Amino acid sequence: MTKGFMMKRSVLAMAVALAAPQVLANDDAKNDDMEHIQILSHYDKLRTEAGSATLLSEEQLAEFEYDDIHRILSSVPGVNIREEDGYGLRPNIGFRGVTPERSKKITIMEDGVLIGPAPYSAPAAYYFPVTTRMTAVEVFKGPAAIKHGPQSVAGALNLVTRAVPEFSEGAIDLATGSDGYSKAHAYFGSVVNNVGFLLEGVNLQADGFKDLDGGADTGFEKNDLLAKFNYKLQQGEFEHTFGLKLSYADELSNETYLGLTDADFDATPYRRYAASQPDNMDTKHTQVMFSHHLKFQDVSLTSRVYRNDYERAWLKLDGLTNTDATLSEILANPEDEQYQRLYQVISGTADSIADSGRPNYLSMGTNDREYFSQGIQVDGSAKFKLAGFDNTLSFGVRFHEDEIERKHFKETYGMRDGSAFNLGLDKVYTSQNTENTQAWSVYLEDKVTIDALTLGLGVRGELMDMAYQNNANADDWQNKTTRIWLPGMSGFYQLSEDSGILFGVHQGFSPASPQQSVDIEIEKSTNYEFGGRFNDGVTQLEVVSFFNDYSNLKESCGQSNCGALEVGREFNGGEAHVYGLEAQFSQRYPLNLQIDIPYGFVYTYTKGEFKNDRYTNFAQWGHVKSGDELPYLPEHQASFNIGVSAPDWRVSLAVKYVGSMSEAAGRSWDSSTDANAPNGSYNLVLEGKEVSAITTVDLSAVYELGKYGQVYAKVDNLLDETKIVSRRPYGARPGKPRQFTLGYKYSF
Numbered sequence: 001m002t003k004g005f006m007m008k009r010s011v012l013a014m015a016v017a018l019a020a021p022q023v024l025a026n027d028d029a030k031n032d033d034m035e036h037i038q039i040l041s042h043y044d045k046l047r048t049e050a051g052s053a054t055l056l057s058e059e060q061l062a063e064f065e066y067d068d069i070h071r072i073l074s075s076v077p078g079v080n081i082r083e084e085d086g087y088g089l090r091p092n093i094g095f096r097g098v099t100p101e102r103s104k105k106i107t108i109m110e111d112g113v114l115i116g117p118a119p120y121s122a123p124a125a126y127y128f129p130v131t132t133r134m135t136a137v138e139v140f141k142g143p144a145a146i147k148h149g150p151q152s153v154a155g156a157l158n159l160v161t162r163a164v165p166e167f168s169e170g171a172i173d174l175a176t177g178s179d180g181y182s183k184a185h186a187y188f189g190s191v192v193n194n195v196g197f198l199l200e201g202v203n204l205q206a207d208g209f210k211d212l213d214g215g216a217d218t219g220f221e222k223n224d225l226l227a228k229f230n231y232k233l234q235q236g237e238f239e240h241t242f243g244l245k246l247s248y249a250d251e252l253s254n255e256t257y258l259g260l261t262d263a264d265f266d267a268t269p270y271r272r273y274a275a276s277q278p279d280n281m282d283t284k285h286t287q288v289m290f291s292h293h294l295k296f297q298d299v300s301l302t303s304r305v306y307r308n309d310y311e312r313a314w315l316k317l318d319g320l321t322n323t324d325a326t327l328s329e330i331l332a333n334p335e336d337e338q339y340q341r342l343y344q345v346i347s348g349t350a351d352s353i354a355d356s357g358r359p360n361y362l363s364m365g366t367n368d369r370e371y372f373s374q375g376i377q378v379d380g381s382a383k384f385k386l387a388g389f390d391n392t393l394s395f396g397v398r399f400h401e402d403e404i405e406r407k408h409f410k411e412t413y414g415m416r417d418g419s420a421f422n423l424g425l426d427k428v429y430t431s432q433n434t435e436n437t438q439a440w441s442v443y444l445e446d447k448v449t450i451d452a453l454t455l456g457l458g459v460r461g462e463l464m465d466m467a468y469q470n471n472a473n474a475d476d477w478q479n480k481t482t483r484i485w486l487p488g489m490s491g492f493y494q495l496s497e498d499s500g501i502l503f504g505v506h507q508g509f510s511p512a513s514p515q516q517s518v519d520i521e522i523e524k525s526t527n528y529e530f531g532g533r534f535n536d537g538v539t540q541l542e543v544v545s546f547f548n549d550y551s552n553l554k555e556s557c558g559q560s561n562c563g564a565l566e567v568g569r570e571f572n573g574g575e576a577h578v579y580g581l582e583a584q585f586s587q588r589y590p591l592n593l594q595i596d597i598p599y600g601f602v603y604t605y606t607k608g609e610f611k612n613d614r615y616t617n618f619a620q621w622g623h624v625k626s627g628d629e630l631p632y633l634p635e636h637q638a639s640f641n642i643g644v645s646a647p648d649w650r651v652s653l654a655v656k657y658v659g660s661m662s663e664a665a666g667r668s669w670d671s672s673t674d675a676n677a678p679n680g681s682y683n684l685v686l687e688g689k690e691v692s693a694i695t696t697v698d699l700s701a702v703y704e705l706g707k708y709g710q711v712y713a714k715v716d717n718l719l720d721e722t723k724i725v726s727r728r729p730y731g732a733r734p735g736k737p738r739q740f741t742l743g744y745k746y747s748f
Helices: 003-008 058-064 069-075 262-267 327-332 337-347
Strands: 052-056 079-081 093-095 107-110 134-141 155-161 169-177 182-192 195-206 220-235 238-253 280-296 299-320 362-386 389-416 419-422 428-450 453-470 477-494 499-510 523-535 540-552 554-556 570-572 576-590 596-610 636-645 649-658 694-704 710-716 724-726 739-747
Touching: 058 069, 058 134, 058 649, 058 694, 069 079, 069 093, 069 134, 069 636, 069 649, 079 596, 299 327, 299 337, 327 337, 453 499
Parallel strands: 107 155
Antiparallel strands: 052 134, 079 093, 134 155, 169 182, 169 739, 182 195, 195 220, 220 238, 238 280, 280 299, 299 362, 362 389, 389 419, 389 428, 428 453, 453 477, 477 499, 499 523, 523 540, 540 576, 554 570, 576 596, 596 636, 636 649, 649 694, 694 710, 710 739
16 A cells, blocks of 8 residues: 555644645655645654644545535544534634634634634634635644744644646536535646646535525525746755735625524424525635745745735624514523514514514614735744754744724614515614734744754744724724733653654733723633654554643624624633643554555543633623533544545545533623622523534545546435534524535546
């Protein structure tokens, strides 16, 4: 069996980025990644770098042909996810216990450059790249994330696009499936007169798996276009590569924040209420990036200038008029007398105008926002000897600016005979503000090898100037400055040719938003990890324990987790502890000379709890007490992959288990009954609610047609599990039901 074949099935291929990542098949192969962005994929020998870093290669990504980043990350330990729409259009991803809400507590990059709409000013990732065009996915946790920020408590996620090829090559990928699913993906690249180029395009769409009252599409359509160009120049010992990257993406999705009551979910889990008929998301994203890579002997330097623009308008139900009840309260208590009629309007069984009393119209909010992020980034590395020891110095500096401009408004719709319609009244503008951040980031890390010990010492600095302006009130503004330095240390001690132990400690932090008062502290933690690795070329095993000690846990409100009136508000959670264990194992068993059985197992244990008593108005906390568990954090997660692989065909099975998790951490509180509470009260709507444990099974198969390409088939959610995956934003929500897909690939 070939080395490439072994790597194809390795669930534990790991990586540490020296700059921004790309895939290198093995250490001894010629460095043919045209963009000079390297990852070391040690599939046949022991990795000696410290820190937790996981690489999912192009072959692994193709195994199940996932379009959903949630499913892709199910084979990575230490990842906690809250599902929402079933397709992964709005990912909610966390690492090592941080809130998964809109992936705002992890650093998200594409080709090593920040890709979130406004990573500092408004880190909620409403834009996420199309994963089907990625050739690798990387996850960095612990000290391995010291090079990436601003979110450094949990770690970083990097998505790697296709490199410009050295020779002419291309491919097409066409697929169709249930619920109107279709995929059309193609690329072509070549080199002409020493100028390399790559053109790539993707169209994804589906009719949706939910049944909207009154009919209509509940699906989406996404387009993604990419163009890359590069030019190589050799000047003596200096190697230059100049690059240009252009990308465009858009999305139209009939998605909603509105879920179901528990009773309606039990009866018809894929129903959507009539009040969500107008809901629609419309987005556009563009990127321009210039890059230059310089290599001279053992010194490497990569410079980038980038600009991202993103605009979105999401029309969706915010609430009802003439009531103070929130949608969450209504759907949690539909039988209560005060909520019964409101529920009937939402579900379309009652009209907005009642026989008596004030009408309950639909308040439809369009969260219209424009973002930009831009910057200059330089990353470098140098190898040298000092006092007889081998050193590898990594360094980087980035100036980054990002901004969000909110132009939110509401329109009034009516409900009549089960149909929602616009009353034609004037728009009412709500949030009109701008948040801007200018930030300098620097990092420096030196790794020195002393006999069997590789020791790394590093520091990261984040120097931020933030500004907030209420565009409806010139006197409502705020400027603030944050300067923070985050040290880290990591190490690896090689016990034998096949095994070693790793350890590390680093400080992590998450910035507060520009508009928050000085009462809101930055989120800061001291993070520890300890573990070991084994790799004899056949069996791979890694076990890592971690402990994150928060001096302050911080949360922020978006409409998806708090409601329209709380957008932008932040809360201090005080001291908290998150600790756990990550384990992964992979092996392949040769059944005979033609057939192999590759298999792997990943397990994550995570425990997160508050270490103080605190009264808050945050929708997931309320009144928390020391020992209360963090919400949306399953204690146990596991995945098991097994396949049967022959030269011309492959069948793979993936089983994913996610344990139960609470929807809220604390309890409601009222100063009239609790002498220790501050004045006022707070009703924690989802108090005591939890998401049940769920097991999903995915199946895929591939058959090679030789020079005519390959056909593939897959079934997501083979057992058709139907359970509540979340009760946020408003009401119970299902995961994706069983979906069949049939596809064809051809490469040339």
